[in-house]
Amino acid sequence: LRSFTFRQTATKQRLDIENGLFEKSLDFKLISKMRGNSTANGSNGTHDVDIEQMESFDGLISGDWLSSLVNWLNGILPDLRLPLDATEEELRQYLIDGTIFCTILNKPRPSSAEMDGGSKCGPVNVKRFLVAMDEMGLASFELSDIEQGHMMPVIQCLKTLRVCVNSNGEVNNIQNPSRKTWNLSGEFERIQLKQGFNADLSDATILELMKPSSLENASTQSLFSMLYRIMDGSIERNKRDLPHIEKSKVEEMGKVEKQNLLQLKKNNIQNDLEISRLRKELESRKEMHERHCLQLEAQAEGTKAVLEVKLKELECLLTDSKKKADDLQSFSESTQKRWKNRECSYQSFIDQQFGALKGLREISKSIKREALKTKKSHSEELNHLGKKLKGLRDAAGNYHLTLAENRILYNEIQDLK
Template structure:
């Protein structure tokens, strides 16, 4: 009696288990469809579809191939799947099953998909899903997410350098959905590392947006995975309840008939087997759940850290935005001011343009009137030109007749002028020869040569006010009176040579060198500098203090040249050179080389230029100088350097003796201008007295007076052999060009003019065996030559005047063509 009731209970249990199985299969089918829609977005298959609808979707094999291509692209390539219509559906399903066999996944039969139960197909696809659901990066790395993974793996550490278009592409939902979770985490870590490495901690706006999207995607995946785990857990609980109910049914049936018992025992054995499998699978899934929960907790911690860092980055970004907004406002105000200025300038420019347009219009009208006037004038000129052409034609006819009549006369005249032109070409050479002969006559007459040197302006003096009007090449000097402008205040002086302010020490010495070398030939030579204080006498004779070789004065250059020349002549003449150096200070002679007041100065032999430089430095240090209102280093004494030259001709044995006197006179000065008092006044009085005595001697020599007052001063006594004997004498006249020194400069020029007229007589060498008569004959011969040259110059001058009258007559042919 209990059998039927137990059978009813077992049937109800089987029905409940069937219902449970149908519910489980529906959930499995829904889970599979959800998974297919996630990996194939274009499928859009309904979640509550039936087995037949799922069979209709999978029967052609295209969806199966798309699943494998999405999860395992390499396998699809190996199997050479294609979507061409030429491949049959059975071929696609067969290749899909073959690929599953290679992957080690349990397969279904093709008959199951065509008309059998869909449970093996659903289980197979769920196994495939379980195989790849835990490793999405392996399956999806080679598809759409591959591009995302590749970009951020290759560009780590430089996300701020990615272009905006690339970041926008990566932020698309398709790229983020298909990207591996590991790649998303590496992106987050890379962006945060880069923000830490930056000095200001700023993250660009587009990179911050990408970071927010990636974090949201990671949170979505964690939430989805948690939902999946909950669904699996519910499924396992349902299965456990189903199996427990089956066990209870089987235990209830155990007390039934033997046949039923055998059936129930078989089912029980099958249920136990399935239960053991489910327990193992549940254990694995529990392990996976624990692992996923652990990963979820870790990811949650990472997400919290990322959120905090993102908030910090957001705050930094907001602060930076505020700062940039402040800078923008400041820059905006500056730009607005600049725009206002530019608008003002634009308005000014427009006004100027309008003014220029008005001016151009007025100028255009004026030029139009002028054009009409010029046009009328040109018309008159054309009429006049026509009349002139007519007159010109008649005149040409008359000229051709006159030309023909004068051709013969011009031919003869051209021949004569040709000869005269050839003679005129030698005019300048004749003048140079005449100048050379004149200088030789001057030497024979014994005139004192006078060189004038003009000092350059000193710092602080006005160069526009000068007394020097003109400097000629042949020794002419025009001296101007600043109080009498014009020709009335000008006076011309003539000297042997005039050196301008730009003349160098080397140029001055080059004109003096031939005279100095005469000392080696046995002549007495005297060179002295004369002029007011501060006019440059010491600079010309000695040079500046501590001079370089290019600044050497006449003294240093003369001695250096004498030594060089004596070395060149040592094979024929042997020379001995000695130097004396004295000064006349307050009418007292003092030896500068021993600093003693002795009657006879000491003589120091020298053998090289270095010896001379040493002695000259000693003498200049011992010389008396002082400061006045006109010169801070005014020479307060007359300095005399005497070079004694003794020579002997090695072939003839004839001795010779020559002397070279180099005199630097103290400057003449007016006591009222120099503001001299005390010792300076006494020195000035003695200087002026000695220079006055020198002037008296020069005046007496110029007048050829029988008595010359040499003994009135120690200076004139020392210079007696040079001024009264048969010596070669040269005087440097030093001038100051400023107008304040006009009277002193004029007095100096007048004195130099008197000196240039003094004839000392022909200089004689100390060589023995020479006859004066030969010199006199030479003088007479030179005078005759000069007379002949003067006649020739007059004849050439006449030819030159004729050439100026007929400038075109240079040859016979040219003269004819000209006329």
């Protein structure tokens, strides 16, 4: 247990020292130099550093990348005044109108992305900014990301702008617009690093590079190597101090174990006393339980005799109930036979009535047919009679006309006479 605790304590102490050393060894000037050290091709050589690699290292160093990004926005746009503890949603509200994007892009290259005023022109400004980013061959985002989507593509785009545009509002030179690769060089590079090989920097070289003039002129890869060397050396120095720390930890653990041993002895004595008390209590409880068992046995004997008497009475009642059940069964069978006979008689009566009903239905159908036939004959006779009456009416009309003509002729004859 002591060995395991010692190893745990040593490992934890080593990790704490390494983490604290990593945070303390990153100087702010060195970080700023690595962020702004993307200049044009010089006479001393060039080094191509990928944006994703540089940004991942920058995020590892800064820890709070969102606060660092907000701080950069406030630096390049002093009138913005964003809070350093702004969340992603608050940052979305500031960026959704597109003016910040266009302003940053217009600083090194005026009129790269034209802006319109008003809250309704926000999507238009964002679209113009995205078009300008595509023309420059830089990573951008979708319009839906800034409106209601995830903010990570937007923040990645801002990080790209942060690498492209320095603190003075000047854009860094791009060798190939289709590639997101920037040319980083130093005019006074002190240490040359070959591809696939990390140079071993001496302490004198590190001290020389830590000077402000050397820090401004050093290349990015030299600064990376210097950082790794500082961290490795500091970790090695702190590892030498670990035995003293571990020794003090072991002494403290020994004192704690002695105190724990005394406490365990006290607890053991108390446990023995408690065990003896519990044994006495168990014996008394056992005697009480035996007496209670004897009482229960006596009660069980008396209860058994009473239950035997009740059982005999119940057996007699059972035989009587069986006889009654047999009588009821015979009575129910006779009643069932009687009801079956009645059912047969009712069924025959119903069948007779059903046959008579069918006969009446046939008779009613025949009467209906006769009535329809009579109705049809009557209608035919009425039609024939109507035709005859029409002929009589026409004859009567002709008679009246003839009578009127005869009267006229008679009057003319009288006049002639």
